[in-house]
Amino acid sequence: xxxxxxxxxxxxxxxxxxxxxxxxxxxxxxxxxxxxxxxxxxxxxxxxxxxxxxxxxxxxxxxxxxxxxxxxxxxxxxxxxxxxxxxxxxxxxxxxxxxxxxxxxxxxxxxxxxxxxxxxxxxxxxxxxxxxxxxxxxxxxxxxxxxxxxxxxxxxxxxxxxxxxxxxxxxxxxxxxxxxxxxxxxxxxxxxxxxxxxxxxxxxxxxxxxxxxxxxxx
Amino acid sequence: xxxxxxxxxxxxxxxxxxxxxxxxxxxxxxxxxxxxxxxxxxxxxxxxxxxxxxxxxxxxxxxxxxxxxxxxxxxxxxxxxxxxxxxxxxxxxxxxxxxxxxxxxxxxxxxxxxxxxxxxxxxxxx
Amino acid sequence: xxxxxxxxxxxxxxxxxxxxxxxxxxxxxxxxxxxxxxxxxxxxxxxxxxxxxxxxxxxxxxxxxxxxxxxxxxxxxxxxxxxxxxxxxxxxxxxxxxxxxxxxxxxxxxxxxxxxxxxxxxxxxxxxxxxxxxxxxxxxxxxxxxxxxxxxxxxxxxxxxxxxxxxxxxxxxxxxxxxxxxxxxxxxxxxxxxxxxxxxxxxxxxxxxxxxxxxxxxxxxxxxxxxxxxxxxxxxxxxxxxxxxxxxxxxxxxxxxxxxxxxxxxxxxxxxxxxxxxxxxxxxxxxxxxxxxxxxxx
Numbered sequence: 001x002x003x004x005x006x007x008x009x010x011x012x013x014x015x016x017x018x019x020x021x022x023x024x025x026x027x028x029x030x031x032x033x034x035x036x037x038x039x040x041x042x043x044x045x046x047x048x049x050x051x052x053x054x055x056x057x058x059x060x061x062x063x064x065x066x067x068x069x070x071x072x073x074x075x076x077x078x079x080x081x082x083x084x085x086x087x088x089x090x091x092x093x094x095x096x097x098x099x100x101x102x103x104x105x106x107x108x109x110x111x112x113x114x115x116x117x118x119x120x121x122x123x124x125x126x127x128x129x130x131x132x133x134x135x136x137x138x139x140x141x142x143x144x145x146x147x148x149x150x151x152x153x154x155x156x157x158x159x160x161x162x163x164x165x166x167x168x169x170x171x172x173x174x175x176x177x178x179x180x181x182x183x184x185x186x187x188x189x190x191x192x193x194x195x196x197x198x199x200x201x202x203x204x205x206x207x208x209x210x211x212x213x214x215x216x217x218x
Numbered sequence: 219x220x221x222x223x224x225x226x227x228x229x230x231x232x233x234x235x236x237x238x239x240x241x242x243x244x245x246x247x248x249x250x251x252x253x254x255x256x257x258x259x260x261x262x263x264x265x266x267x268x269x270x271x272x273x274x275x276x277x278x279x280x281x282x283x284x285x286x287x288x289x290x291x292x293x294x295x296x297x298x299x300x301x302x303x304x305x306x307x308x309x310x311x312x313x314x315x316x317x318x319x320x321x322x323x324x325x326x327x328x329x330x331x332x333x334x335x336x337x338x339x340x341x342x343x344x
Numbered sequence: 345x346x347x348x349x350x351x352x353x354x355x356x357x358x359x360x361x362x363x364x365x366x367x368x369x370x371x372x373x374x375x376x377x378x379x380x381x382x383x384x385x386x387x388x389x390x391x392x393x394x395x396x397x398x399x400x401x402x403x404x405x406x407x408x409x410x411x412x413x414x415x416x417x418x419x420x421x422x423x424x425x426x427x428x429x430x431x432x433x434x435x436x437x438x439x440x441x442x443x444x445x446x447x448x449x450x451x452x453x454x455x456x457x458x459x460x461x462x463x464x465x466x467x468x469x470x471x472x473x474x475x476x477x478x479x480x481x482x483x484x485x486x487x488x489x490x491x492x493x494x495x496x497x498x499x500x501x502x503x504x505x506x507x508x509x510x511x512x513x514x515x516x517x518x519x520x521x522x523x524x525x526x527x528x529x530x531x532x533x534x535x536x537x538x539x540x541x542x543x544x545x546x547x548x549x550x551x552x553x554x555x556x557x558x559x560x561x562x563x564x565x566x567x568x569x570x571x572x573x574x575x576x577x578x579x580x581x582x583x584x585x586x587x588x589x590x591x592x593x594x595x596x597x598x599x600x601x602x603x604x605x606x607x608x609x610x611x612x613x614x615x616x617x618x619x620x621x622x623x624x625x626x627x628x629x630x631x632x633x634x635x636x637x638x639x640x641x642x
Binding site for chain 1: 395396397417418419420421423425427429430431432433434435436440443444447448449
Binding site: 265 | 518522523536541543563625626
């Protein structure tokens, strides 16, 4: 069952996965060699760090994009068929969802591996100045986690009906409304700030996206 | 052979099928030991319920026209000429009954009908 | 005889109006059950509730002996379903679609699926999304048949298909039923098609099942009677009076149900006579039946 699910998943997301893999492979290489000068003099630490940091911003973007697009591709055939054939297959709903998730996650191994390979290649092929170190594996692992977290979040949202999406939006709207009322009543309540802290800072799930993505660091 | 099957007719389909076979046997169109289409074949071809075909064949078997052999199919039996003649007579009577009923509905009198029959068939013609 | 499908006092609503109210339905095992009803009366909703795609408000549904929606996944392995709208993955080719379903159904018959594919002339490498409407319909029926189900639930399987495709699809269905004692539940408004092979008929209108009888009884039981004279009431009649109206001249035309020939004696009496008993085919009968249910009884 998993094999046919994986195959159908592949058919829907192969373009995304391939492009993502190319991007994932290229990003570490560009971020390191983008700092190289035209006269091929050795890399300077400040410039290298600057290049790595600025290009590094694209890792979370790529992770979130891959997660989003593969999640959408996971549920498109069901949405198209009005969920009928999934609900009529002789497997419990939870198992079906698990099969889809597993298939998507497995396909995402490709761009993750691409990032790992690119990062290893980038750090080994460049002459890193003294005092700095390459962290290709750490970067790849972080990328992997970010991709999977994004995929999980968007997968859950895509799996839902319009009603669940509505509930989610209503909740967000409710929080906003409470905040506005609190502000007007001059009550010291920073809901949005607290939520942000909760979700984006460790050990919140989305903390993985924040901060600097440094392939090469001190 | 079963092209004139009419699902809209009040005569049940199994009766229509059985009737057609009876006629074919009586007229000699179906010879003894001829194989009738299998239940599956006929149901598929005519797009009717297989139970309908089974009922038709069972009725025919009960009347002695066919024999259903397990695993082999349904075959026409040797029917005595008197039996065949009886069947033809039965069919003819049914035809006439229907004609009379129709005539009644249309308002055609018996004499008019008689005249028309004589005219169409031809007095003394074979 | 056990029922393949049993529905008791089913209620369902979306919004404020009750779409299905107190529906009772019984499909005997091995029967070919035709589900008739005008558009929008709730046939598709009933089917969705039957298969556990929707949750009812009240009522009990039993499919092949098990309760829905508790053990749905296990039961669905034995049920072949053809929905109204094309539901298969548009990105898979015909061959890939068959492979996909083969993985989910332990009873899948690969050689037969291939024979049907050839019989239906479905190109192996064509994407489902690119097939014509007729080809989609054929593939959906193929997928439902190849799993060799005990029960087939078909929601307007031939709707919008040309006559040649309709024949192919129905022939394949009846061939399967000949081989295996499967139960078929087929919803359609192509009455003449159902007339050929259904042995049970359920007529639905306005969220309720108004009639559920063997086909022959319905077809042969609905008659139009031309009556001379004006009988008073029909309270103790052996048949069911659906409608009566005056005919030109003296006399009336009655529309009745559950008629049997011996009932002609009911009209033996002074001043009243039965002139003619007119047969109605299923479609006419169905239309008259609906009409009589919607307007007040005489």
